[in-house]
Amino acid sequence: MEKTKEAVSLELEAFEKLHNLAHKKTEVKRVAIIASKGTLDMAYPALILASTAAALGMECAIFFTFYGLDIIHKKKLARLKVAPLANPAMPVPVPNILGAIPGMTAMATWMMRRMMKKQKMPPIPELLALCQRLGVKFIGCATTMGVMGVKAEDLMDGVDVAGAASFLEFASKAQVTLFI
Amino acid sequence: MAQKVDLVVDTKGELCPMPVIRAKLAIEELASGQVIQLISTDPGSKPDVRSWTSMEGHKLLKTTEDKGVYTFWVQKG
Numbered sequence: 001m002e003k004t005k006e007a008v009s010l011e012l013e014a015f016e017k018l019h020n021l022a023h024k025k026t027e028v029k030r031v032a033i034i035a036s037k038g039t040l041d042m043a044y045p046a047l048i049l050a051s052t053a054a055a056l057g058m059e060c061a062i063f064f065t066f067y068g069l070d071i072i073h074k075k076k077l078a079r080l081k082v083a084p085l086a087n088p089a090m091p092v093p094v095p096n097i098l099g100a101i102p103g104m105t106a107m108a109t110w111m112m113r114r115m116m117k118k119q120k121m122p123p124i125p126e127l128l129a130l131c132q133r134l135g136v137k138f139i140g141c142a143t144t145m146g147v148m149g150v151k152a153e154d155l156m157d158g159v160d161v162a163g164a165a166s167f168l169e170f171a172s173k174a175q176v177t178l179f180i
Numbered sequence: 181m182a183q184k185v186d187l188v189v190d191t192k193g194e195l196c197p198m199p200v201i202r203a204k205l206a207i208e209e210l211a212s213g214q215v216i217q218l219i220s221t222d223p224g225s226k227p228d229v230r231s232w233t234s235m236e237g238h239k240l241l242k243t244t245e246d247k248g249v250y251t252f253w254v255q256k257g
Contacts, residue, residue, distance in 0.1 A: 052200065119195050120194040120195070134205075
């Protein structure tokens with residue numbers, strides 16, 4: 001997919017930001033998170049860890065790549081799902097193969113949402129806003145966007161677009177790097 | 181002598197990391213030296229609050245525990 005001049009210059013800007021952040025002399029601990037999955041059971045850990053890191057005063061950036069891009073995709077972020085099929089850790093009271101039946105994903109998603117609500121854990125859109133309010137940086141993977149046809153306008157506000165190299169530079173200065 | 185409290189943060193029913201997140205957002209509004217009273221029902225909040233106060237340079241003045249309700253008095257550093 002051809003990149004527009006504007007997209008390229010925004011990416012360079014994002015690289016500069018990450019580059020300067022990476023090389024800033026600081027005592028502050030850093031957490032780099034790579035979010036590569038787009039299901040509820042993968043989005044929650046990434047966002048919870050990020051918000052906790054920020055609450056502890058750590059610098060945190062999340063690189064959303066592959067299906068992780070769904071977490072910051074305007075049209076998808078409020079509708080993330082979780083499938084019981086091939087997810088034997090899910091406490092669904094049926095044999096795993098039955099997860100293939102139509103409707104099972106919807107049921108598992110509904111169950112997880114209900115569990116979260118019961119424990120007063122914010123839904124994904126609210127958790128995203130909380131992360132941003134706490135200063136967590138969101139970075140969308142430029143390559144994934146190209147491969148999957150996602151445009152910058154499809155992503156929520158406050159997201160930078162950059163490449164793996166830029167993020168790895170930041171991660172190389174992080175004490176904690178997580179791949180989710 | 182009762183501890184003077186400038187802000188009460190009630191997080192009953194909320195789980196990690198919400199108590200610490202709410203505490204951080206609340207303490208941001210205060211001046212250095214002021215005190216928040218954080219209330220939580222999450223057992224995980226005990227170590228969480230200790231980590232948070234130590235990392236952010238606040239002072240954990242007092243902790244009490246009563247029938248599953250934990251109360252922390254934290255002074256902003």
